[in-house]
Amino acid sequence: xxxxxxxxxxxxxxxxxxxxxxxxxxxxxxxxxxxxxxxxxxxxxxxxxxxxxxxxxxxxxxxxxxxxxxxxxxxxxxxxxxxxxxxxxxxxxxxxxxxxxxxxxxxxxxxxxxxxxxxxxxxxxxxxxxxxxxxxxxxxxxxxxxxxxxxxxxxxxxxxxxxxxxxxxxxxxxxxxxxxxxxxxxxxxxxxxxxxxxxxxxxxxxxxxxxxxxxxxxxxxxxxxxxxxxxxxxxxxxxxxxxxxxxxxxxxxxxxxxxxxxxxxxxxxxxxxxxxxxxxxxxxxxxx
Numbered sequence: 001x002x003x004x005x006x007x008x009x010x011x012x013x014x015x016x017x018x019x020x021x022x023x024x025x026x027x028x029x030x031x032x033x034x035x036x037x038x039x040x041x042x043x044x045x046x047x048x049x050x051x052x053x054x055x056x057x058x059x060x061x062x063x064x065x066x067x068x069x070x071x072x073x074x075x076x077x078x079x080x081x082x083x084x085x086x087x088x089x090x091x092x093x094x095x096x097x098x099x100x101x102x103x104x105x106x107x108x109x110x111x112x113x114x115x116x117x118x119x120x121x122x123x124x125x126x127x128x129x130x131x132x133x134x135x136x137x138x139x140x141x142x143x144x145x146x147x148x149x150x151x152x153x154x155x156x157x158x159x160x161x162x163x164x165x166x167x168x169x170x171x172x173x174x175x176x177x178x179x180x181x182x183x184x185x186x187x188x189x190x191x192x193x194x195x196x197x198x199x200x201x202x203x204x205x206x207x208x209x210x211x212x213x214x215x216x217x218x219x220x221x222x223x224x225x226x227x228x229x230x231x232x233x234x235x236x237x238x239x240x241x242x243x244x245x246x247x248x249x250x251x252x253x254x255x256x257x258x259x260x261x262x263x264x265x266x267x268x269x270x271x272x273x274x275x276x277x278x279x280x281x282x283x284x285x286x287x288x
């Protein structure tokens with residue numbers, strides 16, 4: 001009797017192990033199929049194969065799936081500059097419009113490195129200068145106030161720094177900007193640096209003029225007391241300094257260390273121009 005019991009127990013154990021092996025095999029097969037499906041999905045996105053993307057989504061591929069580097073499908077569509085694919089993804093009812101890039105995400109353009117930790121698809125589109133995709137993302141409800149994880153830069157800061165004036169206009173003309181409780185054109189990053197300051201420090205004169213047209217404050221100060229004029233002077237950008245001065249920038253404003261824009265430039269022509277405006281401003285004050 002005991003022998004029969006032992007034999008039966010061994011049979012049950014063998015059956016359980018066999019069943020578990022089959023289950024594990026099925027799980028592995030399903031995992032491999034899912035991974036393969038996702039790889040096809042990502043490749044189809046990058047190639048702009050909208051038919052295949054639709055087919056995969058219809059058959060259950062997760063619209064919010066991410067690749068091995070942590071990039072979402074929407075990020076990949078934006079990076080590849082595929083507006084039709086972006087629209088297809090945005091039209092999906094389960095889409096997350098504001099996924100973020102993982103830590104240590106870096107873009108390299110020659111000697112220039114741009115750290116993109118925490119960037120949403122909107123910020124990514126702003127970085128690449130894709131104004132049509134920026135407009136599309138905002139029209140579908142992407143967060144206009146989304147920030148990266150480096151310095152709380154928003155899409156408006158990134159576009160201003162890169163000189164993408166069409167993106168700047170697309171953002172400021174959007175319903176999202178008009179309906180925002182935040183003054184987008186003058187919004188600061190985590191050090192109070194405004195879009196105009198970002199443009200000034202990068203000598204983006206076209207963007208500077210556009211931001212001023214949209215009522216950017218030319219005398220706003222960041223946490224260190226720097227104005228857009230300080231940034232333009234420090235960047236030795238004569239034209240940027242000139243535009244700011246012609247639009248009401250005050251050359252007499254000092255930062256928290258008492259330094260004026262004239263004290264942070266290495267350009268003698270800029271120094272002369274600033275001294276001229278400082279004299280004019282002082283004379284105007286005396287005559288008031």
